[in-house]
Amino acid sequence: MTLALLGWSIPLQVVFNGLSLGLGYAVIAAGIVLIYRCSGIINFAQAAIGAFGVASFVVLFQNYHLPYPLAAGLGVAGAALLGVTTELLVVRRLFDASRVVLLIATVGVAQLIAFLIFYVLPPVKGGPIPVAFEAKWARFHLGDSLVVGTRQTSLVLLVAPVLIALAWFLTRTRLGLHIRAVADNPANARLVGVSPRKVSTLVWGMAAAFAGYTQIAVAPIVTRTADELAGVSSTGLLLRALVIAMAARMRSITVVVIAGLALGAFESLVAVNVDRDPGAFNAFLLVAVLALVLALTRGRTRPGDTSIAIGARSTPIPESLAGLRWVRHAPAGGMVLLLAIALLVPLFVEKPSQLLVWTEVLVVAIAAISLTLLTGWAGQLSLGHFAFAGVGGLAMLAFTRGQPMGLGLPIVGNVVAVTVDVPWLAAMALAIGLGVFFAVLVGLPALRVRGLFLAVTTLAFGFMAGSWMFNRAFWNGGRQSVRSAIRERPELFGVDFGEPRNYYYLCLAFLVATVVIVSHLRRTGAGRNMIAARDNEAMTAASTVSPTRAKLTAFAVSGGLAALAGCLYAFLLPGFNATGDASPFSPDASLRLVAIVIIGGVGSIGGAILGTLWVLGLPALFGATDTVQLLTTNIGLLLLLLYLPGGLIQVVQSGWAATIRYAARTHGAATRAVKPASTVAFHERRHSTPAAGTPWLEAKGISVRFGGLLAVDDVSIRVEAGETVGLIGQNGSGKSTLLNAISGFVDHDGSVSVLGRDVSSRAAHERHAIGLGRGFQDAGLFRSLSVRETVLVALEARRRSLILPALLALPPTNRWERTKRAEANDILDLLQLGQYADRRIEDLSTGTRRVVELACLVANGAKVLLLDEPTGGIAQREAEAFVPVVQRIQRDLDAALVVIEHDMPLIMAISTRVYCLESGHLIASGIPHDVGNDPLVVASYLGTDDRALVRSNQPATAP
Numbered sequence: 028m029t030l031a032l033l034g035w036s037i038p039l040q041v042v043f044n045g046l047s048l049g050l051g052y053a054v055i056a057a058g059i060v061l062i063y064r065c066s067g068i069i070n071f072a073q074a075a076i077g078a079f080g081v082a083s084f085v086v087l088f089q090n091y092h093l094p095y096p097l098a099a100g101l102g103v104a105g106a107a108l109l110g111v112t113t114e115l116l117v118v119r120r121l122f123d124a125s126r127v128v129l130l131i132a133t134v135g136v137a138q139l140i141a142f143l144i145f146y147v148l149p150p151v152k153g154g155p156i157p158v159a160f161e162a163k164w165a166r167f168h169l170g171d172s173l174v175v176g177t178r179q180t181s182l183v184l185l186v187a188p189v190l191i192a193l194a195w196f197l198t199r200t201r202l203g204l205h206i207r208a209v210a211d212n213p214a215n216a217r218l219v220g221v222s223p224r225k226v227s228t229l230v231w232g233m234a235a236a237f238a239g240y241t242q243i244a245v246a247p248i249v250t251r252t253a254d255e256l257a258g259v260s261s262t263g264l265l266l267r268a269l270v271i272a273m274a275a276r277m278r279s280i281t282v283v284v285i286a287g288l289a290l291g292a293f294e295s296l297v298a299v300n301v302d303r304d305p306g307a308f309n310a311f312l313l314v315a316v317l318a319l320v321l322a323l324t325r326g327r328t329r330p331g332d333t334s335i336a337i338g339a340r341s342t343p344i345p346e347s348l349a350g351l352r353w354v355r356h357a358p359a360g361g362m363v364l365l366l367a368i369a370l371l372v373p374l375f376v377e378k379p380s381q382l383l384v385w386t387e388v389l390v391v392a393i394a395a396i397s398l399t400l401l402t403g404w405a406g407q408l409s410l411g412h413f414a415f416a417g418v419g420g421l422a423m424l425a426f427t428r429g430q431p432m433g434l435g436l437p438i439v440g441n442v443v444a445v446t447v448d449v450p451w452l453a454a455m456a457l458a459i460g461l462g463v464f465f466a467v468l469v470g471l472p473a474l475r476v477r478g479l480f481l482a483v484t485t486l487a488f489g490f491m492a493g494s495w496m497f498n499r500a501f502w503n504g505g506r507q508s509v510r511s512a513i514r515e516r517p518e519l520f521g522v523d524f525g526e527p528r529n530y531y532y533l534c535l536a537f538l539v540a541t542v543v544i545v546s547h548l549r550r551t552g553a554g555r556n557m558i559a560a561r562d563n564e565a566m567t568a569a570s571t572v573s574p575t576r577a578k579l580t581a582f583a584v585s586g587g588l589a590a591l592a593g594c595l596y597a598f599l600l601p602g603f604n605a606t607g608d609a610s611p612f613s614p615d616a617s618l619r620l621v622a623i624v625i626i627g628g629v630g631s632i633g634g635a636i637l638g639t640l641w642v643l644g645l646p647a648l649f650g651a652t653d654t655v656q657l658l659t660t661n662i663g664l665l666l667l668l669l670y671l672p673g674g675l676i677q678v679v680q681s682g683w684a685a686t687i688r689y690a691a692r693t694h695g696a697a698t699r700a701v702k703p704a705s706t707v708a709f710h711e712r713r714h715s716t717p718a719a720g721t722p723w724l725e726a727k728g729i730s731v732r733f734g735g736l737l738a739v740d741d742v743s744i745r746v747e748a749g750e751t752v753g754l755i756g757q758n759g760s761g762k763s764t765l766l767n768a769i770s771g772f773v774d775h776d777g778s779v780s781v782l783g784r785d786v787s788s789r790a791a792h793e794r795h796a797i798g799l800g801r802g803f804q805d806a807g808l809f810r811s812l813s814v815r816e817t818v819l820v821a822l823e824a825r826r827r828s829l830i831l832p833a834l835l836a837l838p839p840t841n842r843w844e845r846t847k848r849a850e851a852n853d854i855l856d857l858l859q860l861g862q863y864a865d866r867r868i869e870d871l872s873t874g875t876r877r878v879v880e881l882a883c884l885v886a887n888g889a890k891v892l893l894l895d896e897p898t899g900g901i902a903q904r905e906a907e908a909f910v911p912v913v914q915r916i917q918r919d920l921d922a923a924l925v926v927i928e929h930d931m932p933l934i935m936a937i938s939t940r941v942y943c944l945e946s947g948h949l950i951a952s953g954i955p956h957d958v959g960n961d962p963l964v965v966a967s968y969l970g971t972d973d974r975a976l977v978r979s980n981q982p983a984t985a986p
Contacts, residue, residue, distance in 0.1 A: 038299065039172060039173050040173055041295045044179075046291055047183075047248050049287040049288040049290050049292055050248075050288060051182065052267045052290060053283050054190065054238075054241035054244075055073060055077065055241070056269070056287060057237065058235075059073050059269065059277075060279075060280065061230060061234045062230060062231060063272070064197075065206050065226060068129050068130065069130055069483075071133040071134045071137055072137040072140060074264055075137035075140040076235045076239065077106060077239055077241065077242030077245075079109055079140050079144055081242050082148055083101065083106075083148065084101070084103075084239075084243050086148055086149055087101055090149055095159060099240070102239055102243055104239075106240075110235020113231060113235075114227060114232070115228060117133075119224060120669055121669070131621060135622075135668070138660060142662065155247070158177050158181050160181045166180070178248055186241055190280060190284055193280055205221045205226055208221055209227070262614055263490065266486055267312075269483045270312060274319055293311070306491075310491050310495045312491070313487045316487040317472045320484060361633060365636065366539060372385050373528045373532070381647065382528060382531055384646075384647040385644075385647055386527070386530060388644050389534040389535055390599060391623070392639040393588060394588070394592035396588060397586075398412045399624055399629065399634065399635045400557075400584060400588070401581050401582065402621075402624060402629060404557045404630060405560060407481055407582065408481055408482040409481075409585075409617075410483075410485050410486040410489065410621060411486050411487070411617045412617050412621070413589070414492035414493060415585075416462075416589045416590065416593030416596060418461050418492070418590055419458040419461065419592070420458075420594060420612065421605060421612075422454075423597055423598070424509065424597050427454045458590055459587045459591050461590065463587040463590070464586075466582045466585060467579060467586070469485065470578070470579050471579065472484070489617045493606060493607070493612055493614055497605045509605050516530055516598050530598070534599075544835070546632060547833070547834070548584070548834055551833040551840055551844060552822075552833070552844070552847070553580065553830050553834075555820050556577040556823065557577050563807050563808065563810075565791070566803065566807065566808055566883075569770065570820050570821045571792050571887065572792055573792045584830070622642065622664050623635070623641075625668070626642060627639070627675050627676055628674030628676030628680075629674065634676035637676060638675065645658060722747055723798075723890060723923045724744075724745070724779075724799075725744075726744050726765075726768070726777065726778070728778065729742045729743065729768050729775050730776040731764050731768050731773055731947075738764045738947050739947045740947045740948050741948075742761070742765055742944065742947070743777075743949070749921065750940065751926065751937055751938050751939050752925045752942065753927075753955070754925060754942050755941060755943050755958075756944035756967075757945065760944040760946060761947040764947075766895055770795070771789060771793075772791050781797050782797060782798045782891070784797055800890075802893065802895055804895040806900075807876075808868045810869040814860060814863045814867075814871070814879050814882075815865065818851040818854055818879070818882050819847055819851050819886075821883035821887050822847045824886065824887045825847075825850075826843050826846070826847060828840070828843070850886070854882050854886055858878055858885070860878060860879060863875060877909065878909075878912065880897075881912060889922060891923050891924075891925070892917065894925070894927065895927045896928060897909065898928065910937065914937065936955075938955050940953060940954060941958040941959075942958075943961070943963075951963055
């Protein structure tokens with residue numbers, strides 16, 4: 028029986044077969060969800076662990092003729108043992124490392140498992156994959172046209188009860204509660220006696236056993252013969268499972284099953300209805316992923332929501348040592364040494380084929396630097412990044428060789444066939460522009476998700492590009508195989524780059540230019556903004572910088588550099604397939620690029636070069652021996668990460684830190700001279716002053732909901748010019764949420780005006796640009812930036828860094844940077860922070876971080892300061908000394924102040940008016956004395972002990 032809908036044929040048998048396939052996808056996704064809920068890790072080895080269980084089962088069943096139940100049980104046990112071993116030897120050792128490092132480590136585990144399957148287990152005899160139930164009753168008809176085979180019957184009878192049991196286990200059992208507790212808050216779980224690491228080991232073992240069991244049932248659906256078992260752990264299958272898990276928000280097993288069934292049925296229908304286009308489903312899959320992104324992520328960024336927190340930890344040069352030439356030029360010295368070696372390579376390499384290999388090292392290093400910028404700086408993990416290189420490379424070929432091209436949208440296909448032949452440098456500029464375009468196109472919707480979910484989105488783009496988009500006429504002229512492009516190399520300035528040595532030097536020049544450009548970008552505000560947005564989106568917005576714009580800028584620059592690498596790479600290859608697994612721009616090539624960056628050290632330009640030399644340089648230098656292959660594959664990556672989680676650059680950075688310490692010991696104090704506070708110039712930022720009588724901050728009818736929870740209910744507050752307003756209430760009463768709503772970090776009902784301007788519909792960074800200044804409860808700031816760099820980010824409120832001048836070192840970038848650096852030093856001296864200027868934020872005490880936060884408010888020049896427990900986490904004596912600093916800044920900025928504080932004597936002493944919240948409702952407001960004696964406030968918050976309002980036997984009266 029066949030139905031028809033919108034021109035598509037819908038055969039019921041095809042739909043049923045697709046549902047069976049989708050159930051197979053769902054069981055793999057369920058294991059991924061189980062591990063993610065416990066440890067926050069997307070396990071790329073999940074399918075491979077299941078494949079090991081299947082392979083063991085098939086060997087025992089077919090080679091040694093064990094009964095099906097016994098062979099299956101041993102296969103499941105083997106998978107469980109492999110999962111526990113992975114957790115103990117890999118996950119536990121890297122438990123405190125970045126989630127990205129752990130993700131890539133699981134890729135290494137997957138490759139190690141493939142090695143075990145093919146080289147350790149006995150060879151599998153050919154034949155079909157065993158099916159659990161082969162009796163006649165397992166094959167039957169439903170109606171006249173729907174046949175249920177033994178494979179489908181076995182799958183349902185084996186898997187459905189286990190999925191139901193898993194869902195019941197997670198929601199109804201004590202151990203399931205422990206797993207959920209560890210997933211939600213490991214620290215709190217530890218306080219109630221639940222060991223996160225023991226739970227992690229248990230979950231990995233359970234998930235592995237689950238993978239082995241379910242994939243034994245799934246294998247006959249996914250593949251027919253034992254010789255095709257490798258397909259069970261393919262990246263394409265894993266992508267489908269990840270999309271299903273993403274649809275379930277990495278939480279609900281029920282949604283996993285529903286999404287899996289839907290995906291399998293749709294894939295089968297695409298195969299039937301889209302003729303002669305095997306990659307079309309990956310295009311639909313990318314559309315589905317982007318739709319999920321839009322559907323699953325709503326609302327503004329909340330404080331604490333961050334991207335992947337990763338980045339190489341280098342030691343900055345203290346300003347007092349910057350005068351030492353050998354210290355100042357030491358970091359560049361390493362790059363100069365590498366450049367000198369690279370210049371000599373053609374003199375010692377005789378074979379043109381070997382020179383092409385070293386040229387590939389240079390080109391891939393450019394792509395690795397582009398991924399370092401995106402992942403290491405902006406915290407956006409891209410698993411399909413080499414597809415942007417494919418965009419540049421194929422576009423470059425299309426523009427330069429005069430082939431027929433489809434004129435129209437590059438994704439859709441051609442409207443009119445035209446022939447173009449663009450000059451080489453102009454073609455490169457156009458190709459780089461296309462790379463930027465596609466990076467922004469992917470980045471715009473992908474920025475709605477964070478962390479590892481973004482990896483799924485970019486991986487889906489990589490699959491779509493490698494299997495479908497590059498097969499459009501625009502890219503390859505209608506031919507899947509691209510003929511040799513070497514003869515299309517240019518002759519520029521009288522130099523023939525068709526000669527291998529000349530082309531090597533051309534690629535080296537582009538690599539040097541890339542290093543110089545990206546290094547300069549890191550020293551400018553545009554580069555700092557990317558890292559700030561990675562570390563703390565809320566604080567970035569409070570510094571008047573748009574986190575979305577910073578990340579999108581990183582996508583654009585990274586995509587352009589990757590496209591540049593692709594332009595050079597395409598002319599390096601004698602010929603290649605534009606699409607498919609054999610394509611140089613396939614998803615596997617993207618995963619190799621991620622491995623290169625991780626091996627070298629995420630966030631470091633030098634690390635990207637070291638990683639490329641390790642993965643591609645070692646085989647070029649020593650040949651493809653077994654030892655070299657072991658070191659340069661993901662197995663070698665796994666071993667390297669276990670001992671150097673920070674990558675190869677970690678060794679270099681340790682030596683550099685020792686050099687800085689030596690220079691500090693031998694050349695005096697490592698801090699610059701600090702000006703007396705009385706001599707420091709105060710740089711005020713001008714704001715438009717509202718008319719007399721207009722409140723500087725007014726919030727009317729503010730309500731905030733989180734799902735079904737009403738966190739703030741119809742609260743209104745008003746702050747006049749120069750006023751200090753206190754906000755009190757129990758923990759959980761809605762105080763911080765109210766400030767988040769005013770700041771624009773959460774969606775809210777009601778209106779907010781700042782300095783007489785309605786900002787209700789404005790984003791957080793726009794509200795702060797108008798005059799808001801925000802201090803946060805945790806004073807997290809930007810953990811990987813120095814104190815000076817943190818203040819420089821806040822100074823973006825005065826002078827915006829421009830991306831193109833920052834990239835190309837054009838005016839006014841350098842002049843503005845000098846001005847902002849001088850202003851930052853003045854602000855640090857004003858608050859006596861000069862001695863900490865080159866210290867990282869993560870190395871400071873809580874009290875010092877809070878003073879740095881005040882320095883950011885001064886840099887921002889805010890007129891309405893919102894401080895959330897500014898004395899929280901510091902000692903009583905420090906708190907008493909901190910208050911005069913806050914009051915001085917308020918006077919210097921001529922600002923109004925709203926402060927949340929649990930120190931009641933303090934809040935009653937400094938406030939002109941006080942608001943009290945309880946369970947999201949405003950229960951009292953007025954002068955401190957009246958609020959302190961309000962019966963509702965006393966009953967709700969203060970209690971009946973008068974000492975709650977008194978410190979050191981002094982009455983809490985306003986000064």
